[in-house]
Amino acid sequence: MCGRFQISVKGKHISERFNVELFDDMYGPNFNAAPSQKLPVIINQEPQKLNYFKWGLIPFWAKDPSIGFKLINTRAESISEKPSFKNAFAKRRCLIPANGFYEWKKPDKIPYRIFLKHEELFAFAGIWESWKDAEERTTHTFSIITTSPNTMMKSIHDRMPVILPKEREKDWLEEGNPTVLKEMLVPYDSQLMEAYPISKAVNKPINNGPEIIKEVSGGQQESLF
Numbered sequence: 001m002c003g004r005f006q007i008s009v010k011g012k013h014i015s016e017r018f019n020v021e022l023f024d025d026m027y028g029p030n031f032n033a034a035p036s037q038k039l040p041v042i043i044n045q046e047p048q049k050l051n052y053f054k055w056g057l058i059p060f061w062a063k064d065p066s067i068g069f070k071l072i073n074t075r076a077e078s079i080s081e082k083p084s085f086k087n088a089f090a091k092r093r094c095l096i097p098a099n100g101f102y103e104w105k106k107p108d109k110i111p112y113r114i115f116l117k118h119e120e121l122f123a124f125a126g127i128w129e130s131w132k133d134a135e136e137r138t139t140h141t142f143s144i145i146t147t148s149p150n151t152m153m154k155s156i157h158d159r160m161p162v163i164l165p166k167e168r169e170k171d172w173l174e175e176g177n178p179t180v181l182k183e184m185l186v187p188y189d190s191q192l193m194e195a196y197p198i199s200k201a202v203n204k205p206i207n208n209g210p211e212i213i214k215e216v217s218g219g220q221q222e223s224l225f
Contacts, residue, residue: 001073002124002144002161004202005033006100006113006213007040009121014050014097017121018042018169021049031212033098034205035072041142042095043128044173053094057143058131059084065131068141074127076147076162076185080178085143088127090178094142095123095169100213102202103157111202112156113213114195116163123169125162125185145185152190163188 007014008029015022020042027050033039038052056068071084079089099122100115116122128142145162153160162185164172175181196215201207 001157001159002101002103002146003035003072004102004205005096005098005124005144005161006031006102006115007033007098008210008213009099013121014040018050018095018097018123020047023050026050026052030208031210032202032205032208035069037205039142040097041126041128042097042123042173044093047170047173050097051140053128053140053142055144056141057084057088057127057129058139058141060087060129060131062131065133065139071143073146073159073161074143076145076182079127079145079185080182085127088129088143089181092128093172093181094126094128095164095172096126096142096144097121097123101161102198103153103160105156105197111198111200112195113198113215114153114156114160114193117192117194122163122166125164125172147185147187150187150190150193152193152195153187156195160187162186 008031011022011024011027035055040050041053057071058065058068074085079085100113104111125145126142131139146159147162149160202212
């Protein structure tokens with residue numbers, strides 16, 4: 001599962017890294033990106049610009065938009081089969097820029113920040129949808145694809161988001177062969193990743209500043225709350 005992530009770099013870094021048009025009046029650094037928020041995505045139909053879609057996929061055929069709260073993630077193993085995802089997988093794929101994500105280690109639910117070495121920007125593999133309500137108002141939504149954990153992530157959680165190698169990002173948006181697409185949905189190289197425990201302040205989306213990504217020891221967790 002991936003239920004929170006970080007996209008906290010300056011807008012120009014996103015623009016340069018992904019070669020997209022970005023407007024500063026729309027983008028703001030987010031240390032605690034959470035479901036239901038409008039967040040930056042790069043979609044296959046408009047790869048030259050940054051769009052802002054709601055996190056939580058609402059399939060185009062859905063009667064009730066609340067289904068989006070259940071579809072923040074999409075399992076790679078069944079993405080081409082499940083009715084909620086297969087159409088978007090075939091036609092509507094996206095990149096979700098990030099510079100970190102969070103996962104909670106059981107049994108104490110200690111939050112960890114997970115990121116790429118050298119604090120590199122990266123992209124999750126995602127799918128997106130356009131949904132219309134009874135008044136024909138459109139809502140654009142997305143879901144982050146998850147896969148089995150790599151060696152590092154196994155010690156923290158039993159799932160991880162699909163992080164695409166930089167050289168495969170364009171392929172994810174443009175490729176039409178479902179077999180080739182599914183071959184991209186694999187765990188990222190653990191040797192290129194790092195992780196450390198952070199404050200439980202990340203549990204609340206209202207806490208959204210650089211203080212939540214500071215490394216803490218297990219003993220400090222209790223003193224913060």
